[in-house]
Amino acid sequence: MIQTIDISSYSAITDAIRSEARRILSDSTVSAVIGYTAGRRVGTTQPIVITTADEADKLLFSAGCLNDLVVYLTKAKKDVPKSGRIGIVVKGCDLKALVGLLGESQLKRENLYLIGIPCSGVLGSLLKPSAELTSETIASKCCECTDQLPLGCDFIPAVTPAPLPDLEKRYATEIARLEAMTPSERWEFWKEQFSKCIKCYACRQVCPFCFCEQCLCDRNRPQMVEQTPRPSGNTAWHLVRAMHLAGRCAGCGECERVCPMDIPLNLLNRKMAKELKELFNSEAGFEVRDTGPLTSYREDDDQSFIR
């Protein structure tokens, strides 16, 4: 049964973002605000950086606001002015990525002005941008969302997000389906998925955590990961990617959204998140942590797999 999701609060949120952006830009609290603006097709949105109060009316929030804007704050993206404080519009999932970057000393909290969104969910894709937000069209990450209301922001519109209906947890279902398979069935599944990869690295470009100035996978002396888009290098790339994001990934799901070949990339990330939660009781949240699960240890960690 298809359920409609209540997003009536989004117009009030849009108004609140606009007036707040106008205020912080005109009293020079921030030098720029990163937010969403209308895209060329009706219903789509695109990221925008505004620097004057007059532009504040360009901002909006709708079910088409899929991007994780936090990626524009990382050092991999140099287009956003780094002088002064920067305002940014964040959904709950985006804020978890931002908090992760704070924990990794990539950002300073005092240089940011966070405008949180009480989010009721966004579309899974903008292929049909004017589609209604329903239990079918909602993004997979939103089906498992527990953080509709971001915490610790400087400004949050005074709107209570409508609680999401009980949606099918797509990632959990798919992970359980794969786990029930035999290893060779799983290998076949992933082999087919990875063979689709064209090594466009869109997943890397869009990931807030892929901020290395030189990626291990771009090095060729020694070459650790084959760079041509062939099955062997593709598999290695996706495994290395999953491993480097393990314990850091905030689950914004951008990798999966931008993948032109529709490889279920977030499935690997969600699986690793699940395992790390089970192994080390650690998961991404709104609290800044100095160390992640794989950059810290306990002397009594499980070592039953070690002889």
Add this chain to the structure above:
Amino acid sequence: MHVDKQKHTFEPKIIAFVCTWCTYAGADLAGTSRMQYPSNVRVLKFPCTGRIDPVFILKAFQQGADGILVSGCHPGDCHYIAGNYHARRRFAAFRKLLEFIGVDLNRIQFSWVSAAEGGKWVEVVTDLTEKVRAMGPMVEFKDLVLEEQWSGGLNNPELQAVYEAM
């Protein structure tokens, strides 16, 4: 003391990533004590288990390894204080990833072997070799390397028809 060498149809390649301070010294002790262990194992020496990147394991599989051994100092004995604690967490996560991808975890062994445990080294290597021998060659990653199919390959009839019409 010469043990008669048994002929096998399949000799697995085992790659052992070891830490220089404990397991390498342990393997050395096994050698100087003239203990016998399978010559299937190729030892790669690292400063610490903390230096062993999971990507090395992938690379070894791609280049023909049938089994992998990762071995270092016992917890608390790390020359660099905590390298093996970090490695323990990293490999706990990495083996879950490999399992999810569909790699048989019986091909990967982790162990703590100290500089005094030449006997344990022999035991670990012998057991892993026999286990992997029984499992047969690891073909998954090697097949991927040999596969000439590019992602943009003409692997569907529609594209093939367009190509032939050109």
